[in-house]
Amino acid sequence: MEEALRHPSVVESFPSNRAGAPVPNRDAQPAGYHQYARTFSGRNPWAPFQNRIDWALARWAKLRGPGSNAFTELLKIEGVPEALGLSYRNTIELNKLIDEHIPGRPRFQRREIIVSGEAFEVYFRDVIECIRALFGDAEFAQYLVFVPERHWVDARKTIRLYHDMHTGKWWWATQVDLERSHPGATIIPVILSSDKTQVTLFRNKVAYPLYMTIGNIPKHIRRKPSQRAWVLLAYLPASRMSHIMNKAARRRVVANVYHACVRRILHPLKDAGIEGVEMSSADGAVRHTHPLVAAFSADYQEQTLTTGAKTGECATCEVPPNELGDGSDTQYPIRNIRRILDALALADGPPDEFRRACREAGIKPIYKPWWQDLPYCDIFLAITPDILHQLLQGLIMHIIAWVILAYGAAEIDARCRRMPQNHGARFFLNGITTLSHLSGQEREDICCILLGLIIDLPLPGGLSPVRLVRTVRAILDFLYLAGYPAHTSKTLDLMDDALSRFHANKDIFIDLGIRSNFNLPKLHWVSKHWRRAIEYLGTSDNFDTQYTERLHIDFAKQAYRATNHKDEFRQMTRWLERKEKIMQHERFVAWRLAGATTPSLPNPVLQPPQPTIHLSMTKHPSVASVSIRELVNDYGATYFLAAMGRYVAQIRYPHIQTRRQLEEEARNIWLPFHSVGVHHKAHFWLGDAEHFQPMSDSWDVAHAKPSWKNKHGLEIPARFDTVLVNTDEGGYSGVKGYCVAQVRVMFHTPKTAHTTIFPLEHQSPKHLAYVEWFTDFANAPNPVHGMYKVKREVQNGERLASIIPVKNIRRTVLLFPSFGPVAPHDWTTSNVLEESPTFHVDRHLDRHSFVVVQ
Secondary structure, three states: OHHHHOOOOEEEEOOOOOOOOOEOOOOOOOOHHHHHHOOOOOOOOOOOOOOHHHHHHHHHHHHHOOOHHHHHHHHHOOOHHHHHOOOOOOHHHHHHHHHHHOOOOOOOEEEEEEEOOEEEEEEEOOHHHHHHHHHOOHHHHHHOOOOOEEEEOOOOOOOEEEOOHHHOHHHHHHHHHHHHHOOOOEEEEEEEEEOOEEOOOOOOOEEOEEEEEEOOOOHHHHOOHHHOOOEEEEEOOOOOOOOOOOHHHHHHHHHHHHHHHHHHHHOHHHHHHHHOEEEEOOOOOEEEEEEEEEEEEOOHHHHHHHHOOOOOOOOOEOOOHHHOOOOOOOOOOEOOHHHHHHHHOOOOOOHHHHHHHHHHHOOOOOOOOOOOOOOOOOHHHHEOOOHHHHHHHHHHHHHHHHHHHHHOHHHHHHHHOOOOOEOOEOOOOOOOOOOOOOOHHHHHHHHHHHHHHHOOOOOHHHOOOHHHHHHHHHHHHHHHHHOOOOEEHHHHHHHHHHHHHHHHHOOHHHHOOOOOOOOOHHHHHHHHOHHHHHHHHOOHHHOOHHHHHHHHHHHHHHHHHOOOOOOHHHHHHHHHHHHHHHHHHHHHHHHHHOOOOOOOOOOOOOOOOOOOOOEEOOOOOOEEEEEHHHHHHOOOOOOHHHHHHHHHHHHHOOOOOOHHHHHHHHHOOOOOOOEEEEEOEEEEEOOOOOOOOOOOOOEEEEEEEOOEEOOOOOEEOOEEOEEEEEOOOOOOOOOOOEEEEEEEEEEEOOHHHHHHHOOOHHHOOOOEEEEEEEOOOOOOOOOOOOOOEEOEOEEOOEEOEEEEEHHHEEEEOOEEEOOOOOOOOOOOOOOHHHHOOOEEEOOOOOHHHHHHOO
């Protein structure tokens, strides 16, 4: 599976050469930054600011500085503006300069929407101009995608590959339909996301942002907030309608207000989607574009609000509510958009007839939902897979709660406190059962250790825990597979297999009395629609709401803090406009200073990464000189001299075949040093520079540090991490060629000793590590929980230890102790690696460990 993902794909282009092609540019105009530069005259690269300091202070004030009052007080200090040569004397003058002289994205406008005789205030931007701004952004010009493609892993085109949105089936099918009426059309897939968020801790103030981006921008750019590929399209009314006493009436008004506002905002897409509109990209090419709403990313509450589905029902298909937890192969039809549109068309007729038609169509009676008149928009197929809300804050949330109920909070927390520490695993000092209001990241951290907490824990009443362990393993496997940034038809089969294993074993929770059924809409959507959505729109990382949740910080929370909390949305929109202008101008200034060359963003994630170093260590050691005795006493490197002798003998005499001969040669090795420089940590890159690898760059850290006292005099326990060592030809995936070891010391020998120890200069390693070995992966993993079992490698009652180059360490690895029925009271996180007789190697630490430890 992993090897197939890492091979370059075979690309099948769209059959029409006219699709997505530029149209004749009748009146060529400067594009990109060249057009932006026309706003300013002269050679001053910081214009409209006078000089570098003038610009830098303005940038600091709007992006990093304090409130406007503090900035004005700074400029009121006598002589400061003159000494710095500023073109503004206070915040008002700076804001005026930004508003009048720096171009930016479309401005917000305020409108009142009348619903049920009540006026609701909404701030929004022109959606067409927002799309035009993204489509014509100079930073995205060289990466824009204009036509759909089919990607295959093999030359025979039997294994389909899905990743970015243009590799899904929706874009291809829509392009085929559009070509019949508008040959040469360029589709702009519009991606929408909405979600309420609190902007205060105590006053319960809520903002309701509506975000937008386009699928022509590759996902590796869209998912980075710093690239500004998402646009805040609107602030929707967030009123709870508490003045309406009747709950049903209140829900109807909330839904109608939401749809009325979004319908007003997206109304220009109706004609633009049908007839098209000419737009130019930053390279100067003009295309006849059709902006079409393709995807809607939101949590379940927003999905039901948008589609009109009732709470407790699937927002996508017609499955009965009492069959949501059915794990069978039964496929229910997608909600019929034609029949629903026919029912909605009766909204202006007799109310009873309208309600009856909507009830028969399977939706709530909504007055003109925003998607009703949008071309090529099937809202029920536009719902996207979402790691955050559907898995981490949905299914995973339930699984964690059920496991705690099954085993009891006391034992689960006791095991959490005794887990060994690891860079990739969060240490829960007080356990996990008392945590509340968990974020998606915190639930993901729990997933790293969840299986290790229960693999040898018996269930109450003597019931076999096998089914429960298999259930947890299956859902964790699905979580890691579902988040793959590239999928093939075979990886999607593995994902389905994980779900089948989950459904086959999930009844253990019914037997335990924890559940009576599994009729959960999120479980149903994951089981029945996740694969189809990936094949239709692309992989889940195209739409994960974790990206838009991150946007809340900039577009809602920080914006609100910048106001005086009176008429806040007007102030928030102005603050955001100025911030966006400064961020755009910053890139323009960098472009001017670089000699007006083409801007460049990071390489696309589906291209082979540039070669990079696997190991990164500090230039100077953590401790410059540590004696051999200290290595033995403080670091636990008991057999350091013997291990160093064997390592030197291996380098000097590579022809030695037997261990006995090696030991004899090692005893004759003289080491011309009494101390070494010691490093307490090392960084390891988890990517694969030689092969295709669909993942973002990430680093792992290994620690090897004895106990020490902090500045308060408290003793911090020692930490010696366990790692995965490449002993042979270890690859990107699979355990072949790897072995587990515990790092005791990472060091380098004195330079003066190199020539004495190693005859040839190239044989002299820069950094070495003293490690203690665990047993290899010779035995198959456990069929229930799928993890390998290891224990300390001991010979003649002594731990087997070696000296190895640090570069041979591939990454850290988390070992789950074998606690037995009850976690021993004398075990702690600092001594558990010494006390536990056996361990299981964690597969779910992160995505890299998931593909390596298999």
